[in-house]
Amino acid sequence: MTRYARQMILPEIGAAGQATLAAAHVVVIGAGGLGCPVLQYLAGAGVGRLTIFDPDTVEESNLHRQPLYRMADLGRPKAEAARDALRALNPQIAVEAHVEAVGPRRAETIATEADLVIDAADSFAVSYILSDACLRAQTPLISASVLGQTGYVGGFCAWAPSLRAVFPDLPASGASCATAGVLGPVVGVIGALQAQIALRVLLGADPPALGRMLTADLAELRFGAFSFLGTPEPERPLPFVSVEMLSEGDLVVDLRGEDEAPKPICAAAVRLSGSELAALEPASGQRVVLCCASGLRAWQAARNLQIRCAGAEVELLATKTGW
The missing domain is CATH 3.40.250.10 (Rhodanese-like domain)
Structure with a gap:
């Protein structure tokens, strides 16, 4: 257990917590700017099974913020390149790659089979699709979004309110990192926070991470946090x-x-x-x-x-x- 010695010292982990992580199955939707740090830290922590979904290929414009990839990966499917990098990082875990987008039907299966789902897809459609599926399956969903130098990360579903409860309406514009830009360290920070929250949920740590949201403005170096427990689900959602x-x-x-x-x-x-x-x-x-x-x-x-x-x-x- 030398690999995990530093985190096993923590009283909330120990041998029992490490065994819990080794038995966990986490599905990560998106292997881009958010997905890369999420996957690296979950693999490093010893989460026993990681499943990656991403339909895209590695482009040179990805490399400034997606450190899992190298120039030699250009043109390769991100899911497969990420899988190979994680296997090299930690051969003790199982990593599966699916070069495909996630729609409503696939999301239902994912939410049923996973212990926890991470939304790192940079698509509000996917975020709502995953939230709906995880709410029905009572599976924790850790969702995040980044634009420019700001972002948020929250723990949704299972016994907590869904993403729809917090964001019942779409944003005024459909801006994305591709259209509005993004700074690499920002997605690194938010992705690392996703991994931290995911680990706390898997370990059942107290206080619970579900039902809470962290916001970050890294241009102004400001962070915020609030609880959305008790927020009602929308009466007329648009599935x-x-x-x-x-x-x-x-x-x-x-x-x-x-x-x-x-x-x-x-x-x-x-x-x-x-x-x-x-x-x-x-x-x-x-x-x-x-x-x-x-x-x-x-x-x-x-x-x-x-x-x-x-x-x-x-x-x-x-x-x-x-x-």
């Missing part, structure tokens, strides 16, 4: 569905223009202009499924439809580019 979850009779509306997507998301989908959507009157009992690239326009249109047509069943269909 995400995938194409294979559509049913005959659904009204599927693709909000993307032909310049964004030459073909609609599926054969049954229709394209509607803003005025046509504003006049839409779904049939009684008909489910309306709205789709756009990121989910932001679909979310806003769905909220308007809920207000205009009380009782309407509205859901969101995120495209692959939105994940």
